[in-house]
Amino acid sequence: MNLPTRRIVTGVDADGASIVVSDGPTPNMFGPAGSPYLINFWATRSTPADYTDPQDPAAGPIPLHPAPGGVTFRFFRIPPESDFAHLTDEQRRAGAKIYHDRVGAPEAYIPDGRHPGFHKTESVDFIVLLEGEVTLLLDKADVPMKPFDVVVQRGASHSWVNYGDTPALLMAVLVDAKPGR
Numbered sequence: 001m002n003l004p005t006r007r008i009v010t011g012v013d014a015d016g017a018s019i020v021v022s023d024g025p026t027p028n029m030f031g032p033a034g035s036p037y038l039i040n041f042w043a044t045r046s047t048p049a050d051y052t053d054p055q056d057p058a059a060g061p062i063p064l065h066p067a068p069g070g071v072t073f074r075f076f077r078i079p080p081e082s083d084f085a086h087l088t089d090e091q092r093r094a095g096a097k098i099y100h101d102r103v104g105a106p107e108a109y110i111p112d113g114r115h116p117g118f119h120k121t122e123s124v125d126f127i128v129l130l131e132g133e134v135t136l137l138l139d140k141a142d143v144p145m146k147p148f149d150v151v152v153q154r155g156a157s158h159s160w161v162n163y164g165d166t167p168a169l170l171m172a173v174l175v176d177a178k179p180g181r
Contacts, residue, residue: 005029007041007058011051022056030062030103031077035167038062038103039075046070064105066123066174078134078160078168092116110157114139117159124175125153132168135161 011021031037043057044050045067066072084092093116100109100119110118115137129145136143136151137159145151155177162168 005039009042009056027056027059028062035077037077038064041073041075043067043072044070062103064100064103064108064119065121066176068176070176072172072174074172074174075130076170076172078132078162078170080162080164080166082165089116113157113159115159115161117161118157119159120155120157121153121174122155122177122179123153124155124177125151126173126175127151127153128171130169130171132162132166133164134168134170135163137161 005025006023007026008023009021011019013019026039026041028040029036029038040058040062043066045057046069049071063072087095093111096116096119097106097109097111100106105119105121108119108121110120113119118137127150129147129149131147133147134145136145139157143151160168160170
């Protein structure tokens with residue numbers, strides 16, 4: 001699946017007129033070339049955000065969590081479960097641990113969760129399923145989702161599972177939050 005990665009960033013010039021600062025693919029993706037798992041479009045490192053900073057906050061490492069006091073806007077993909085059918089549960093959990101290490105969130109991974117992808121972040125996430133189908137797994141619930149369903153994920157342990165035949169594409173805005181229980 002070709003993912004949309006065009007990002008148009010606006011700004012203000014020295015005369016106060018609105019301008020296009022950049023127009024092109026976002027510089028920050030994580031995962032295999034051509035089919036990344038995470039695509040960051042923008043991030044802020046504080047609230048209120050500094051929109052005059054000339055640095056591209058989406059460039060550089062692609063952390064799972066937003067910065068302290070910050071926000072991250074991204075797309076993410078969930079491959080079908082059939083893509084992992086050749087792996088044992090132990091191999092899947094080892095791969096999930098490596099993934100969480102690479103995105104700077106080893107503490108978020110729950111190795112004994114009810115699914116190999118179980119994790120918990122200290123953020124409030126606004127998530128929209130754009131295409132495909134996915135099931136949100138929680139400790140005590142399975143929630144099947146269809147396109148344009150919205151999840152407000154508030155620091156709960158969870159995993160995403162795609163029982164369909166094609167990758168699912170989701171959009172998320174992650175907001176840093178106070179540590180929970």
